Amino acid sequence: MFSDVGPLELLTLMTLAVLLFGPDKLPEIIQNVAGFLRKVRELSESAEQEIRSELGPELKDLEFEDLHPKTFLRTHALDGDSLGLDEIRNALDLGAELTQVADAVRGAADGAPQDAAAPGRVSLTKDTAAGAPARPAFDPDAT
Template identity: 70%
Template sequence: MGLLVVLLFGPDKLPEIIQNVVGFLRKVREFSDSAKQEVRSELGPQFKDFEFEDLHPKTFIRKHVLDGEGLGIDEIRGALDPRAELSEVADAVRGAARAEENTAPTTGGRTPLSKEAATGPDTYTAFDPDAT
């Protein structure tokens, strides 16, 4: 970049250009500072510690949410963590399974799969050969 400036303007005009750029940057900084002071004075004494950098979204979140008196990062993580809800659901399912085990017929904790155990030896079931 510096080489390009030297080639465009020449080494004899380079000090003058640097002075002009530095003067322009000073005027912009002074204008910005005076605008900030004017806004602060118009807002009143309750905003004397107001910083314009705090209006940036990342800075605002960092200052007011993560480090502030409101919610902290641990509370946000806890609210978004599904493990507590999943454990409640798992406990409810386990409780329902235990209740079903208690009401199921006593066959050693297993469901009978044979026809005799399901229907009994002296009951007759209809057989439809066309259905199979």
């Protein structure tokens, strides 16, 4: 019940309760609060039992925690990845593409020539190979 309340916070609350209500009335107030919590718990358990009896024997194992939207989606939609969510996540993952771009930029900054035979790499420099025919210069008067 107090899983996220630390010991110092609990001590502060107890000290504040003693100062507000006094040591004489504090046990009576604690009994009243405990009784109220007990009644609320009994009310919720009786409502659960009534709902189970109204639903019938085919839904006797129904757990109400399973009807929470997050739990429902986790158990029914995401199990087995029937929707192909892993493929979508991988397609939208920009990490691999960013590392490729960063590697290309680092290579260009270092002055290292990029290997044209490497798969997935494109040379951004102009190749003037001897075997390639040179384009003639454009002559606007020739037309």
